[in-house]
Amino acid sequence: MRRRYHLHIPGVVYCGLILLVGLVAIRGQNNVLFLVFGIMFAALVISGLVSGAMMMGLRVRRLDPAPTAAGEPLLIRYEVRNINRLVPIFNVHIEERPVSETNGWQHFMDLPRAWIMHVGAKEVVHGEAIVQAKKRGIVAMNHVRVWTTFPFGIIKKSVTFTLPTHVLIEPKREPLKRELLRSIEVPQPVGMRISPRAGGGDDYFGLREYRSNDSIRQIAWRRSAGLDQLVSIERSQPSSPRLRVVLDLEKPTASLRISEKDGVTARELEENAITLAASLLAMADQAGFEVGLSVRGFDLPPIALRRGQRHFRRIMAALGRIDLDQPRQKHTSHRGIREAERTSIVVIHPDRSDDLSERSDVVHLTGRQLEQLRLPVEEKRSASKDVSTGRQEVAA
Known part of the structure; x- marks a missing residue:
């Protein structure tokens, strides 16, 4: 598990504004600008502390995806657990990281992404990513990055989990002419044939004792007369x-x-x-x-x-x-x-x-x-x- 802070474009713009307000406040010795500078800087610090505290208690597990066929949707499910006792987690984004192997998922599908709005303290929530499988093969998946920009969208905090797994994508199945x-x-006997097991078919299989639920048509009358008891005709199971x-x-x-x-x-x-x-x-x-x-x-x-x-x-x-x-x-x-x-x-x-x-x-x-x-x-x-x-x- 690897934690990291990212200063993305909104964060860069916000830091530039903080620097600009600070320079103007120092140059003009304006108390209002100093107040604005302090509030903006405090928001930056609070954003880092809140997102860090949230992500400290985050745990993610990728559930084994079911096999699918090329050209069909692939459902990838994630189990997100919050082990914090008091702190909830908001605005969680889940992404797969590229795999360096030749059978990495990036060669078989687009980027799988999932989003979860809220995970309460001590709660478990499931997120889903649905992507289109482009071709068949064994797909390798490894690292999963979970990130958030809560609360102000200034700082992006991510946690990367190592979850190696493989997903099988079956060949594409096209509808063929009927x-x-x-x-x-081919003609008989290679195609439809007589089964060696008893069942509900039409071909003769043997004789057995008469049962109360047998139809009158199933009774072998000549054989029954010779045995002085009712026997029924057993039909073979259709193959x-x-x-x-x-x-x-x-x-x-x-x-x-x-x-x-x-x-x-x-x-x-x-x-x-x-x-x-x-x-x-x-x-x-x-x-x-x-x-x-x-x-x-x-x-x-x-x-x-x-x-x-x-x-x-x-x-x-x-x-x-x-x-x-x-x-x-x-x-x-x-x-x-x-x-x-x-x-x-x-x-x-x-x-x-x-x-x-x-x-x-x-x-x-x-x-x-x-x-x-x-x-x-x-x-x-x-x-x-x-x-x-x-x-x-x-x-x-």
Whole structure:
């Protein structure tokens, strides 16, 4: 914790006025000017003492920010505690200080700022800073400066706290065209399949004893006649279609075929490929797919096919942690993964790929296609209107 006084522009102007009034008072030997000089100088001293006494009892803790996606708001919350027994704290400003590391927050967002009007003696107050996340990655935060100009705005007193932490910003998720999922789904049995668990589906699973709440249609009459007791037909649990996205980043950034006419850099193509992968996985997850992720070029283990919010957050975190400055590794083909999982596979490349030796039902996409696959603005508005209309009908 480091305390410091700052003489900012209003303070410099005020000190200049004090000096001017003092010189005029000495030159003219005017008692009124001496009185004004004394009052102004006393206000300067009182401002320093009051702000110093307030900030002596200030304690700040940054609460761990929740992960967010690029292009979405990031909420940073601060816990401000006043340990003074009698002295309250007024007009508290909270700012993040720049970090010297390459993944410092200043490369990912604007300056986070929070403001708290009043913290009473022995009270705890929470402040919030909301900023827009500009790109994905692991964001480093360290020093937090808390300052005030109370009571007269003359002297700026600050206290700097060292609060190191890291925040994960997930890749941006663009709304994609709805027909994309239908185009990559493959015929049975790779997509929708029969589950090995009992449930409420339509496919036959087995027989069990009759229960009082079973429908008459569930009774197996022929089998019941042979066993001299009622038995019911058990149906299998319906299974979701499965999709694995393979993000191909084996080629180093410098090896991508980019020309000046393309109007895009190699790094932007790689980021577009990551964005396309995240967007496709998000759309598939919302459509009820079991999704999985494999990343070529980095030492990241494949993420198994699952459903659920926790699993989806794990996939987005893996995409957000990819460091494109790291050296790339060679990986083998994913044919064995496909046959073992019986799933649809979409391979996403940053640019055109020469390695298209996979099976014919493997779909290949590139980062250049992100603009073509993005949902048009008109369809976005109609989709949001449909959602709002549905909510109004439910409320009615």
